[in-house]
Amino acid sequence: MNAYDYIDDYMEGSLNGDLLRQFESILSxxxxxxxxxKNYKGVKQLSSxxxxxxxxxxxxxAGVAYNNVGESKGLLKKGIIxxxxxxxxxxxxxxxxxxxxxxxxSNSNKTFASLYQEPIWPVKRSSADTILQYAMYExxxxxxxxxxxxxxxxxxxxDNIITNRYWISEMYLKKRRLDSxxxxxxxxxSMPIKAERIKVIESYLKxxx
Amino acid sequence: MVLKDLMVEIKSSKIRREKxxxxxxxxxxxxxxxxxxxxxxxxxxxxxxxxxxxxxxxFLKNVMEKExxxxxxxxxxxxFGIARNLHLMKLRKEKRQPQELSENxxxxxxxxxxxxxxxxxxxxxxxxxxxxxxxxxxxxNILMYWSSDYRMKEIAEMLGYKNESSVRKKKFDCMxxxxxxxxxxxxxxxxxxx
Numbered sequence: 001m002n003a004y005d006y007i008d009d010y011m012e013g014s015l016n017g018d019l020l021r022q023f024e025s026i027l028s029x030x031x032x033x034x035x036x037x038k039n040y041k042g043v044k045q046l047s048s049x050x051x052x053x054x055x056x057x058x059x060x061x062a063g064v065a066y067n068n069v070g071e072s073k074g075l076l077k078k079g080i081i082x083x084x085x086x087x088x089x090x091x092x093x094x095x096x097x098x099x100x101x102x103x104x105x106s107n108s109n110k111t112f113a114s115l116y117q118e119p120i121w122p123v124k125r126s127s128a129d130t131i132l133q134y135a136m137y138e139x140x141x142x143x144x145x146x147x148x149x150x151x152x153x154x155x156x157x158x159d160n161i162i163t164n165r166y167w168i169s170e171m172y173l174k175k176r177r178l179d180s181x182x183x184x185x186x187x188x189x190s191m192p193i194k195a196e197r198i199k200v201i202e203s204y205l206k207x208x209x
Numbered sequence: 210m211v212l213k214d215l216m217v218e219i220k221s222s223k224i225r226r227e228k229x230x231x232x233x234x235x236x237x238x239x240x241x242x243x244x245x246x247x248x249x250x251x252x253x254x255x256x257x258x259x260x261x262x263x264x265x266x267x268f269l270k271n272v273m274e275k276e277x278x279x280x281x282x283x284x285x286x287x288x289f290g291i292a293r294n295l296h297l298m299k300l301r302k303e304k305r306q307p308q309e310l311s312e313n314x315x316x317x318x319x320x321x322x323x324x325x326x327x328x329x330x331x332x333x334x335x336x337x338x339x340x341x342x343x344x345x346x347x348x349x350n351i352l353m354y355w356s357s358d359y360r361m362k363e364i365a366e367m368l369g370y371k372n373e374s375s376v377r378k379k380k381f382d383c384m385x386x387x388x389x390x391x392x393x394x395x396x397x398x399x400x401x402x403x
Binding site: 039 | 262274340349384397
């Protein structure tokens with residue numbers, strides 16, 4: 001018989017008859033079998049402990065995986081909350097801008113547009129103010145305010161300086177560049193012929209600048 | 210999953226057992242129930258983790274080792290019973306006052322659930338870890354299933370041996386190896402009997 005096949009039965013006391021006699025006969029002569037039988041309970045306890053350790057490893061591994069998922073879920077949750085908050089803030093800013101700031105702007109634009117009246121531009125006059133005509137051409141036809149301004153500034157005739165400044169001011173006003181308008185606008189008393197208009201421009205500046 | 214099926218899964222193979230463990234680990238009812246038991250005295254996460262993990266180990270071990278295991282109520286009651294007993298055992302080990310313990314409502318020991326984890330004793334745990342490093346994986350697997358009363362045929366199938374006779378022979382060699390270790394470390398043998 002292979003004695004090691006019957007160790008468990010022997011230790012459990014379930015071996016009897018011929019098998020028991022044969023086993024005991026081998027046991028009395030086999031030192032290795034004696035060693036195993038002697039330490040049987042301890043070996044079983046240790047083996048059970050090894051099972052516990054193995055199960056604990058499996059449980060710990062599940063715990064690590066569970067916590068990792070929890071952490072990444074937490075991070076994802078935080079990320080989503082952050083994104084939602086950011087998006088909400090951006091949307092709120094856009095809404096405020098559209099509803100409030102743009103309304104103010106468009107209201108003021110509307111008001112300025114409704115109040116603003118263009119002057120009678122000196123497009124065709126006499127042969128004496130050619131530079132002014134050229135300048136007006138650059139401004140009205142080509143929409144080139146800088147070229148028009150340059151032309152008017154090159155006209156250094158003393159009589160024309162105030163007139164030219166006035167027209168530069170008008171050009172800036174049409175473009176709604178109010179600071180530049182104010183910079184070039186002559187005083188009403190220095191240009192009596194346009195005194196009324198200059199007062200109107202001054203009222204625009206006071207209102208919208 | 211029905212309790213009976215769950216127990217079959219735990220016994221059947223390591224892979225299936227791991228799936229059950231993953232499922233139990235994420236079970237909110239189980240986690241919250243054990244939190245309630247544990248938080249009565251301590252709030253620390255490490256204490257909860259220890260009790261939770263040992264609860265699962267004790268449950269798995271009982272399923273694997275006790276062929277006649279009967280869980281009368283539902284699985285939660287059984288697991289909570291293990292957790293409660295583990296928690297009480299830990300409190301006693303920390304020498305908490307009995308009055309302090311008795312003040313805790315519902316903290317009565319579940320009489321029919323025995324805690325017999327060797328790894329809860331740090332000396333025994335150390336010894337087991339030491340022995341594990343001496344044994345190969347094959348020996349470890351055969352002996353731990355043998356200690357859980359698996360049949361040789363089942364072990365052969367689970368571990369991929371040709372037949373049960375090969376497992377028997379291997380088992381004997383492994384037992385011899387461990388016996389020799391215990392002979393040369395008599396204190397070990399004594400400690401395990403305690």
